[in-house]
Amino acid sequence: MNLNLRKAIIHNVSGNNQDELRDTIVDAIQGGEEKTLPGLGVLLEVFWQNADPEEQKMVLETLEESLQQQQMQ
Structure with missing residues (x-):
């Protein structure tokens, strides 16, 4: 099967x-199921390919800050 x-x-x-x-x-996100991760990844990919550098920078900053907060918990 070629999917x-x-x-x-x-x-x-x-x-x-x-x-x-x-x-x-x-x-x-709320479902927390591993099978939904590829879909979220595809949505991020679509966003990233269509975002301007400022939008990409904003996402990277948000991710960096959020991941640092997660480590502190």
Whole structure:
């Protein structure tokens, strides 16, 4: 079986509005299931490829700060 996971994930969320995308992300995070991680990764990839350098910098700063906070807990 030749399944392109990226294409399948993009196909599943294409056409979703902002609320639906938010719900998808929140559900994946709150569910805490490992199987949702690839979908979140694809969404990050799509964002990253379309973000300008300032948006990328903001994400990196947020991730860095968030990961440092996680280590302190």
